[in-house]
Amino acid sequence: MAQTFVTGGSGFIGQVLVRRLLSEGHTVRVLVRSEASAAKVSALGAEPVRGELTEPATWSDRVTGSDVVFHLAAETDITADRERHEAVSVHGTRAVVEAARDAGVPRFVHCGSEAALLAGEPLVDVDESAPLRPDSEAAYCATKAAAERIVLDANAPGFATVSVRPRFVWGPGSILTEGLAAAAKAGQFAWIEGGRHTTDVTYVDNAVEGLVLGWTHGRPGQAYFVTDQHRVVLREFLETLFGIYRVDAPIPDLDAEAAAREIPVPARWFLGQDCILRTDKAAAELGYKPVVSYDAGLDAVRDSVADSA
Structure with a gap:
């Protein structure tokens, strides 16, 4: 079994990853900032490591001995200013990469995003050959691109780096979909x-x-899109989730001109454009296929909302 180190392990995706690693018998250390996050991680059965992402001296010694680092920490608030995105997503990523490399960790896995490719145009039938867009006008997208470039450029003999790019991650407890539902209710x-x-x-x-x-299974220095392999119409998908979350407020429509005035990028890009990604590479090289079907995922959200009622 492996020793693993996870950043962002108290977040939505991170907690599911930590549970998965523990269930497979691995030991897990998780970088956390707060007592609340430390308690959450401890409750999962992992070892919390208190420290500040952008201050590696507070935690880098705990990376030593790890077989893999999973880097999920990033600034996810799209309303945050560029300085904040740069500090967390770019400088934080560089700090984790350097700490892992200096500690002799052989594998590094970054949780990327299709957002790293967004600069205003829809993504249609896109594969991993599409260029990263650190020039994007949206700070979130530009810094996700810069962070992934740091990771992939660090790939070297003895230090294999991989970026995995899910799109629109959902499920029970999703901050994204629950936040959209709360906005709709309001x-x-x-x-x-x-x-x-x-x-x-x-x-x-x-x-x-x-x-x-x-x-x-990742090939060193490569990125991979992973999705449900079940494309949806955004409105139908969200209306289904909004029904589960008991959203009954009327939802207006905005034309493109009004949306440009009222909705900032990248939210307008995320919610107002097609996003069709190819997963052929992940299927061929990783052996990837979804472990939870779309319908089973909806059932899990329903069960979670019912349990919390």
């Missing part, structure tokens, strides 16, 4: 041009499957 959500865009989505366990396969 009258702060609108369909952009009807919301009938075709998009890929990734159930959280499928994202974690991709991360684990990236560790065990």
Whole structure:
């Protein structure tokens, strides 16, 4: 069994990853900032490591002896200023890469995103040959691109780096979908041009499957898209989830001009454009296929909401 080190392990995807690693008999250390996160990680059965992502002196010694580092920590608040995105997503990633490399960790897996490719145009039938866009006007997208470039450029003999890119991660406890539902309830959500865009989505366990396969099977220096391999119409997908979350407020439509005025990038890109990604590479090289079907994922969300009622 392996010794693993995880950043972002108290977050939505991170907790599912930690549970998966523990269930397979691995030991898990998780970098955490707060007592609340430390308690959450301890409750899962992992060892919390208190420290500040951008201050590696507070935690880098605990990376030593790890067989793999999973790097999930990033600034996810798209309203945060560019300085904050740079500090967490770029400088934080560089710190984790350098700590892992200096400690002699042989494998490094980064949780990337299709957002690293977004600069205003839809992603349609896109594969991993599409260029990263560190020039994007959206700080979140630009810094996700810069962070992935740091990871992949660090690949070297004895230090294999891989980036796994899920799209629109959902499931029980998803901050993303629960946040959209809360916005809809508060009258702060609108369909952009009807919301009938075709998009890929990734159930959280499928994202974690991709991360684990990236560790065990990923080709050094490569990126991989992983999705549910079940494309949806965004409006139909969210209306189903909104029904589960008991959203009964009317949701208005915005045309493209109104959306450009009222919804900032990258939210307008995420919710107002097609996003169709190819997973051929992950299937061929990782042996990736979804471990939870779309319908089973919806059932899991229903059960979670019912249990919390």
